[in-house]
Amino acid sequence: MLFFRSEERVREWCAAHDYPLRPLVTIEQLWNLSTTWYATRLQENSRRPQPNEMREIFAALGLVGEFWNPASDHFG
Amino acid sequence: MDSDARVKMAVYRHFAETGYPPTPSEVAGRAGMSAADVLDAFPRLRDQRVLVLGEDGASIRMAPPFSGVPTQHVVHVGGIRYFANCAWDSLGIPVALGREAEIDSRCEQSGEPLHLHIGPGGPGPSPWLFHCLVPASQWWNDIVFT
Numbered sequence: 001m002l003f004f005r006s007e008e009r010v011r012e013w014c015a016a017h018d019y020p021l022r023p024l025v026t027i028e029q030l031w032n033l034s035t036t037w038y039a040t041r042l043q044e045n046s047r048r049p050q051p052n053e054m055r056e057i058f059a060a061l062g063l064v065g066e067f068w069n070p071a072s073d074h075f076g
Numbered sequence: 077m078d079s080d081a082r083v084k085m086a087v088y089r090h091f092a093e094t095g096y097p098p099t100p101s102e103v104a105g106r107a108g109m110s111a112a113d114v115l116d117a118f119p120r121l122r123d124q125r126v127l128v129l130g131e132d133g134a135s136i137r138m139a140p141p142f143s144g145v146p147t148q149h150v151v152h153v154g155g156i157r158y159f160a161n162c163a164w165d166s167l168g169i170p171v172a173l174g175r176e177a178e179i180d181s182r183c184e185q186s187g188e189p190l191h192l193h194i195g196p197g198g199p200g201p202s203p204w205l206f207h208c209l210v211p212a213s214q215w216w217n218d219i220v221f222t
Binding site: 034041047070 | 172208209
């Protein structure tokens with residue numbers, strides 16, 4: 001999960017490493033994702049979002065499609 | 077608060093107050109428990125994806141958004157330096173702390189430095205982008221690589 005200066009730099013990096021280009025996320029989207037994900041992290045009853053909650057969080061920010069689908073991300 | 081929650085809160089409070097990962101003894105001191113009980117709790121918190129442990133099972137590699145080891149994503153808040161696990165977590169640290177912050181990172185391709193000021197409403201407009209290589213369903217297959 002990395003920062004890039006521009007889409008061109010992302011494409012160069014993917015090509016250099018033979019990685020697929022994934023959906024690009026703006027800093028505004030990333031901030032909104034962070035506020036949803038981590039706002040309560042230092043509170044006693046906090047927990048990591050479950051897959052169904054993750055899906056709702058991503059969708060609310062416009063992060064949709066199979067890449068953002070946590071369907072198989074099961075944990076205790 | 078049950079014992080696992082006490083351990084979790086002790087770990088996170090230590091990170092928040094110091095920027096560094098606590099040892100099991102430091103967690104034990106904060107939680108009012110024995111170090112042995114802390115070490116028993118660590119794998120359960122790992123399974124809940126609250127902690128990522130080092131190979132020794134006692135050192136804390138990650139307590140997201142905090143990193144237990146130095147990274148390229150550095151966050152300064154109130155005179156304390158924190159390391160974030162990734163670009164996402166670098167924004168997560170000021171959110172978790174509820175504080176303004178200065179973030180220093182870089183473009184992974186060009187090495188161009190990135191500086192973000194995080195004010196009360198977050199970062200200002202920025203043309204920089206975030207790219208995640210690993211699909212969401214596979215993040216925890218290898219969370220360090222992710």
